[in-house]
Amino acid sequence: MINGRKITNLDHDQAVEYLNVSTPMVTLKLKYFPTAKPFLSPTQQQNLIESNLSNWDAVEEAAGHNNATTGSGANNTTNTATVANECWETEKSIPLMFALLTRYLGGTDRLRCNAFEVRDATGNSSSGVIHCADAYSLTSWVKCITDVILGLNNVQIKLWMQETGHEIYYVGWVWEGNSEKSGDIAQPWLTWRPKVLAFRGSNLYYMEYPPGVGSDWEGGEIFPVITTLLRVLNSASEHLDERQHCFTLQIATEQSGFHRMALASNPSHST
Incomplete structure (x- = not known):
């Protein structure tokens, strides 16, 4: 954060520009995330994957909503709760160092x-x-x-x-x-x-x-x-x-x- 404003959605050039137009006294709040250290710059591929995952979640929610509206009132509540609780599950985890x-x-x-x-x-x-x-x-x-x-x-x-x-x-x-x-x-x-x-x-x-x-x-x-x-x-x-x-x-x-x-x-x- 810079002077209380989150800059996580800004790229490097935008963050530098924001610093240039800030007041002479700047307050920085940093968050350290060691896992992301080797690859702090997001790639287009990572953005594409995140976008695809978001789109998939939206499709799942829409499908769940359509199914819920076709049943009884009790079933509607159950189906909606089930869809809301659905999340991605890890099938297998592979350590990537020297993979x-x-x-x-x-x-x-x-x-x-x-x-x-x-x-x-x-x-x-x-x-x-x-x-x-x-x-x-x-x-x-x-x-x-x-x-x-x-x-x-x-x-x-x-x-x-x-x-x-x-x-x-x-x-x-x-x-x-x-x-x-x-x-x-x-x-x-x-x-x-x-x-x-x-x-x-x-x-x-x-x-x-x-x-x-x-x-x-x-x-x-x-x-x-x-x-x-x-x-x-x-x-x-x-x-x-x-x-x-x-x-x-x-x-x-x-x-x-x-x-x-x-x-x-x-x-x-x-x-």
Whole structure:
């Protein structure tokens, strides 16, 4: 609040303008909401979701009102009270810090049609496959959830750097592609599984889970960055299947692995 006036409905520019035209003596009243710290600026997608939820509530209330008017007086009272007490119920709650959002069918390079899945950092909890009405709704939901995941990840990474003093450049999920074998013959397709890739200090970390979830920083494979070679695959002819945003990661003299970034198209971008 500024001088007793709520400004929660104002954007940044409007709030600054209101401050500029205020009296020389300004009284501010602040409300701290730690959960919203990583993503204080609402996106258009969030506004769209809130609008859709409000519209749905209005439809539900209208339907309840129409049903109530067709019954007896006693039933009218009961139905109206029931509609008034209706609310959204949580079907499942997925922690989003270092969560994995994927549109691919499990282990394959095939995209689901207007659908996605969210898994928590441990891989033990999943939203199940969420189907959207159209491509626009899918894009809105995926961007909204991804923005929250990245915001929470950034906060945790900063806390780690403050606690340990080590510079952390990237922590995020990648997909590791492995060639399946039938006997001694390798199949012409890859099976994909999620892994965690991190750049911390002068080392590269390759883990099953994010640090602090299934293990600490020493719980996975650790390689000096100077012994690694990372190459982004740009041309379609270099890709081994339909997965996009791929790169190869070669460590010293070991055989090159094949990976896909899950949360960023460029592994040099920290999350």
